[in-house]
Amino acid sequence: MTIAFIILAVITVAGTAAAMGMRNAVHCVLALTVGFAGVAAIYLQLDAQFVGLTQIMVYVGAVAILAVFAIMMTHSPSPTKPPTYSSYWLMGSIVAAAVFAVLAWAVVSSGAHTQSLPSEPTVSVQQIGDALMHRFVLPLEIMGLLLTAALIGAVVIAMDHNEEIK
Amino acid sequence: MNSLQSYLLLSSLLFSIGLAGALTRRNAILVLIGIELMLNAANLNFIAFWRFGPAPAALTGVMFAIFSISVAAAEAAVGLAIILAAYRHSKTTDLDQMNSLKG
Amino acid sequence: MTLPLDQIFVLSKHWLLSFVPPIAQPLASAILSVVPVLIAFPLLFAITTLLERKGLGRIQNRYGPNRTGPWGLLQPIADGVKSLTKEDIVPLTADHAVHFLAPIFLVAAAFLGYAVLPIGRNMVISNLNAGVLYFFAVGSMVELSVFMAGWSSRSKYSLLGAMRAIAQMISYEVPLVLASVVVIMQAGSLSTVSIVEKQAGYTGIWPHWFVFTPWGIVGFALFMIAATAESNRSPFDLPEGESEIIAGYYIEYSGFKFALFFLGEYLGMFATSGMAITLFLGGWSAPFSFLTWIPSYVWFFAKLLALIFGFIWIRGTLPRLRMDQLMNLAWEFVLPTALLNMLVAGVWHFMPGGPIRWLVCIAIVAIPCTFLTRRLKRKKKFEVRTYSFAE
Structure with a gap:
């Protein structure tokens, strides 16, 4: 465990915890981007440069903006502020805490501690491209199809159908 | 405590935070974001196991993370579109109030 | 081929590093690489504001600034002093923390992109393996700070401006990336340094720049259209159209924070222009083989100034687009052409x-x-x- 990892871990956890705990939905999304950027930095620290940059591009650049747009478009100016947490928040937190306890117990008691850090893998973007185009070409094509379907589907679902009737 | 375990612990903490958010928040958008966080935690696991695993040259973990990020992007787009459609219908994103199957 | 004048900055950095103890050398090396960039580009910003005002004045048949110093040369300094001494007003209902962070975040995100731009031979802060991807990833962070500024001000105009700006930036980011994909296909690398090296040769006196191929010229044109939209410049300046929504998302900012927004915007423009130079115009390489004796960084900045001149010229010439025209142009013309251009690059290769x-x-x-x-x-x-945001 290095100092860099501790700092990044603290930033990530603080960002995500704030994202899930704050009252204002926009603040939540802004805190969330800190968390996403922290995860991206951890990827970079683990020598997964391509994944880290993709993470920043997709999550900070696209998903956060989408979420912010959705919050803006669904914002209803009501005089009474609705409560932040749902009626069964206690149950939910207990379940989440239990899940964390089980996962942490599994991690700590597992035999993973026998492995030490292997030497730095030299993974260039070219290798990733080669792998995508040869070994993983079928998943890549399916991914393209899925993204196209999601694009069209999102547009169709979000379209205002009343406008056509007018 | 060594490196791999600390990464795994961090990822399980992220997963639990996402789960807590998805289970306790009222706003549908934030619930969706909680699910995204859980996906992120899984990705972190893939990258950690790839880095500490026996064959990093095979790139399997990296590939899985890349595909998982793409699927998450598609999921976020469709999910937010559904929330928008639901909002247009019921004028709320409060999940406690969206409790009827009939429009 | 490496002339001492060409490498003067690299050599002086190594000379300075020799005084530093070995433990501190990585840190000192990073500082010595970053600080010149942090000085040079804001300086270029100061020069550009003057050039822009002068140039627009010439285009519109007037003088432009000519009161401060000889020919108005001291105008940037006067502007700087003015913005520093003005009162910093924060709206009462504003979200103070976000309102404060937005301009800082914008300038930081704008500066991050310079890390992968090769300014001269051996002059790049970090030669990342996935440099182009890094550049676009960092560029997408700008949108978030635009939203922060627009939302935290709690003003109709700023929110409208932010919504317009984000919609426009997202729409034009897709063609921006797709236009540069052709270069990546042809160069077979995402590293900016190796992309420039691929364009370094000469046939006779003519350089091997990617812009001198069919896919290159189309890609360059699309890239520049998208870059103009991405940096919110005229004719795509709806997010801050003065006659419609005053200053757009940063209307509620004053004093130094306003200056920071201005700086961030111009830095973004320089960064995307620098990326266009790297991808299509051969980076720091000379335009003719008999001009290689001129230092490489001079060529980079000459090309940058040429592109800035183009931006100013377009701003003085073209009227502003309407929102629907802007979106139609992006999705019905620029995007399909960028996709076709990728096909062309494949055909060209085989x-x-x-x-x-x-x-x-x-x-x-x-x-x-x-x-x-x-x-x-x-x-x-x-x-x-009908506009869904204006209702």
Whole structure:
């Protein structure tokens, strides 16, 4: 465990915890981007440069903006502020805490501690491209199809159908 | 405590935070974001196991993370579109109030 | 080929590093690489504001600033002093923390992109393996700070401006990336340094820049259109159109924070122009083989100033687009052309060289383009339009 990892871990956890705990939905999304950027930095620290940059591009650049747009478009100016947490928040937190306890117990008691850090893998973007185009070409094509379907589907679902009737 | 375990612990903490958010928040958008966080935690696991695993040259973990990020992007787009459609219908994103199957 | 004048900055950095103890050398090396960039580009910003005001003045048949110093040369300094001494007003209902963080975040995100721009031979802060990807990833962070500024001000104008700006930036980011994909396909690398090296050779006196190929010229044109939109400049300046929503998302900012927004915007413009130079215009390489004795960084900044001149010229010439025209242009013309351009790059790669290759490649992109532009022109129906954000 290095100092860099501790700092990044603290930033990530603080960002995500704030994202899930704050009252204002926009603040939540802004805190969330800190968390996403922290995860991206951890990827970079683990020598997964391509994944880290993709993470920043997709999550900070696209998903956060989408979420912010959705919050803006669904914002209803009501005089009474609705409560932040749902009626069964206690149950939910207990379940989440239990899940964390089980996962942490599994991690700590597992035999993973026998492995030490292997030497730095030299993974260039070219290798990733080669792998995508040869070994993983079928998943890549399916991914393209899925993204196209999601694009069209999102547009169709979000379209205002009343406008056509007018 | 060594490196791999600390990464795994961090990822399980992220997963639990996402789960807590998805289970306790009222706003549908934030619930969706909680699910995204859980996906992120899984990705972190893939990258950690790839880095500490026996064959990093095979790139399997990296590939899985890349595909998982793409699927998450598609999921976020469709999910937010559904929330928008639901909002247009019921004028709320409060999940406690969206409790009827009939429009 | 490495002349001492060309490498003067690299050599002086190594000379300075020799005084530093070995433990601190990585840190000192990073500082010595970053600080010149942090000084040079804000300086260029100061020069550009003056050039822009002068140039626009010439285009509009007036003088432009000419009161401070000889020919108004001290105008940037006067502007700087003015913005520093003005009162910093924060709206009462504003979200103070976010309002404060937005300009800082914007400038930081704008500076991050310079880390992968090769300014001269051996002059790049970090030669990342995935440099182009890094550049676009960092560029997408700008949108978030625009939203932060617009939302935290709690003003109609700023929110409208932010919504327009984000919609526009997202729409034009797709063609921006797709236009640069052709270069990545041809160069076979995402590293900015190796992309520049691929363009470094000469045939006779002519350089091997990617802009001198059919896919290169189309890609460059699309990239510059998208870059203009991405940096919110005229004719795509709806997010801050003065006559419509005053200053857009940073209307509620004053004093130094306003200056920071201005700085961030120009830095973004320089960074995307620098990326266009790297991808299409051969980076720091000289335009003719007999001019290679001029230092490489001079060429980079000369090309940058040429592109800035183009931006100013376009700003003085073209009227502002309407929101629907902007979106139609992005999705119905720029995006399909960028996709076709990728096909052209593939055809170019696999066909044998010669005039037939040129003809085929030009035909693939030119014929559909004519139809696309016809379609854009035909839409001249006048009808009542509704805006979902303005209601």
